[in-house]
Amino acid sequence: MKRKITLKHIARELDVSISTVSKALKNSEEISQDTKDKVQAFARLYNYKPNNIAISLKNKRTKNIGVIVPDIVHHFFTTVFRGIEKYANAKGYNVIVCVSDESFDKEVINMEMLANGSIDGFIMALSAETQRRNDFNHLREVTEQGIPLVLFDRVTDEIRCDKVIIDDSRAAMEATERLIRSGRKRIALFTTETYLNVSAKREAGYRQALEAHGLPVLEELILRLPYQFEEESSSLRFFREQDFDAVLCVNEIFAVRAIRLAQQLGRRVPQDVSFVGFTDGLLSRYSSPSLTTVDQQGELMGQAAAELLISKVEMEYDENDARNYQTRIIPTALIERESTVLS
C-alpha cells in the first residue's frame, strides 16, 4: 500500500525545510530554480497532492457546498441537483447532498452536521414539514453565522437570503388560460393535501386565471390529494361525482394517474377531458397520451442557485455585508403535448 506523501516526507527526503517545499511547489520567487526543479521532480515522481483537509483548515474554506433536498428519487430535484453539480464542479466545488425526507428534524440535523465547518454554504429546498410548522430557526442560525444560504423552489419569506424560484402562480395561470382558450369551461385542480408553498401559489394562479376570464371558481372542482397516495378511491369518487372538462395538476404524477383513470372510465383524452401538469419529467414525455406540462427548468434553477451561492461564498466580507439578496425567477415554459387539444 502506497501511503499518501506529505510535505514533511519530501522535506526530509530532500533535506530541506517544509516551508521550502511548500514554496517550491507553488513556484515561489523566493526559491532557487535548482531547488524548485528538484522538489517538483520529486513531487511528481511520488505523485504528491496536497491534503484537502489541511488546506480547508488553513483557509477556512472547504470548497464543499451542502445541498439539502426533501427527496432525491424525484425528477425535478435531480435536475436541479444536476445544474448545481455541474456549475459547482466547474468552479472546483464538491457537493454534499443530504435528504430531509420531508422531515423537519432531519432537515435540522443535516444542517447542523454540515454547518460545523464541512461546507461553505447551503442550497436547499424546504421540507414539507418545515413549511407546515413555519419554523425556520435552523436557517436563521446558519445565516447568522455568516454561512451563505440559497433557497430554491420551496422557499419562505421569513428568511432573508438569496432565492431561486419559478413564478408558480404565473405558470399556473398561464396553464389555466391555455385550457380556457381552448374552450374549457369547467376546469378542475388536483393539488396536494399537505401544505406546500408552491402548491398554494399554483392554486392562486389557477383561481386568478378563472376569475380573469369570468369563470366561477368552483371549490368542489378542487381535489386535494395526499402527497404520495396508493389507491385511487378519492380521485375515482371525484371523477364519478364531478363534471369537468379539463384538469390542472400540480405535478406530473397526479396528471398521469388522473389520465389513466379518465381513460379507464371511458373518457377520451384530450377530447373529453384535457390535462396539464407540472414538471417535465419522463412521465410527461413518454406516457400516452403524452402530457402537456409546465417545464420548471430545474437545471437552470440549480445553476442559478449555485451561481448565487458561490458568488456569495467567494465574496469578501465587506461587500457581503451589503445584504443585497436576490430572488431570481427562472422562466417556465408550457410544453404542449397530446393531453391538450391543439387549438
Place this chain on the structure above:
Amino acid sequence: MKRKITLKHIARELDVSISTVSKALKNSEEISQDTKDKVQAFARLYNYKPNNIAISLKNKRTKNIGVIVPDIVHHFFTTVFRGIEKYANAKGYNVIVCVSDESFDKEVINMEMLANGSIDGFIMALSAETQRRNDFNHLREVTEQGIPLVLFDRVTDEIRCDKVIIDDSRAAMEATERLIRSGRKRIALFTTETYLNVSAKREAGYRQALEAHGLPVLEELILRLPYQFEEESSSLRFFREQDFDAVLCVNEIFAVRAIRLAQQLGRRVPQDVSFVGFTDGLLSRYSSPSLTTVDQQGELMGQAAAELLISKVEMEYDENDARNYQTRIIPTALIERESTVLS
C-alpha cells in the same frame, strides 16, 4: 454576525487552558466537577460545536463518503443513492456526490479531487466510457492508497474490491422465460448500443433462456439502440421489418417507447406483443399499459454498498489487510403488470 466559537475562545474567557476545555467537554475524569460544569455551561450557552475539519485532520477520518455515478437524473441511480444516503447518515456519515456524466475523464478528475483527503471511501458505478476503454488505473490508484472502494451495478473484474450487483444475466433469463412460458415464440431484445457490462449480461441471459427452451436465437431480433436517442426511425424500421410477439428491453425507457410505437402501429399490447423491461421506475408503474419489469431494488443495493464500505472504513488496518472482498448479489423480482398477459 455570531462567529463560530472555538476551544480557544472558551479557554480565554474562562481563564483555563485549551486542553482543559477539551477534556471538560468530553467529561474527562481528569477535570474537577466544578471546572467541567463551568466549561459545559459556557459551551452550551454559546452553542459550541467542534469544528469538523479540525477533527478530520486530527483523526484522518472525514466521515464523508464519495459517491460517483454516471448520471443522477436517472431513477435507478437515485434509488441506489437513497439507500446509500440513509445508511450512511444513520452511521454519521455525509455523502459527496459527483456525476461522471458517462465520461471517463470526469470520473478520473472527480476521483482525484476526492481522494486527497476529502472522503474515507468511494462507492461508484462505472461510466460507460470507462467500461468501453477498459481503463481502470484511477481505481487501482485509489485502492493502492488504501482507500476503500465499493463498486455497484456497473462493475469490472479487473479491480479487486467489494461489489454489489444484481444477477443481470439471471434476471434477464427469468424475464425471458416468463415470456416463453406465456407462449411467446419470437422474442426480440432491445438493448444498448454502447458497451455496458450490464447490457451484455442481460443479453447473455436472454440468449441462455432461448437456448434452454429450444428456441433459436435470431440475431435480427436483437435491436441495439443508442443510449439516449431522439427519434424512433430505427425502432420503427425494426417494427416494420421484423416479426415478433414479445420484447425484452434492458431499461424501462426503451420499453415504454417501444410500447407506444407498437400501439401507434396498431399492435395490441400485450395481446399481439408483450413487453418486459428493467428498472421499476415511475414509467413502469404509470404508463399504460403498465410495464412488467425487473425490479433492481436500488435502495437495497445502495444500503448494501454503504454497509460494505463503512465496515471497511471503520475496520482496523490489520483485519483490512486480509483482503476479504465480497460481491453481494441483490435479489431481483419480476413485477408483473399489464404489458404481459397473465398466463
Place this chain on the structure above:
DNA sequence: TATTAACACGAAACCGTTTTCGTAAGGCCG
C-alpha cells in the same frame, strides 16, 4: 574594507482539535 542589498532558505505561528506527558499543589503517612 566596511556596508548593504539581494538571494535562498528556515523557524515558527497559525488553522482547531486531541492526547500524552509533565508538574504544581495539597493531603496523608511515617
Place this chain on the structure above:
DNA sequence: CGGCCTTACGAAAACGGTTTCGTGTTAATA
C-alpha cells in the same frame, strides 16, 4: 518535617498545510 500519592490542570506535539518574518551567505557598492 520529608517523602509520596492524588488531584487538577497546562504545555506541547501532532494532524498537513500556508505564510510571515528573520537570517546567513554572497556579491555588489561606496
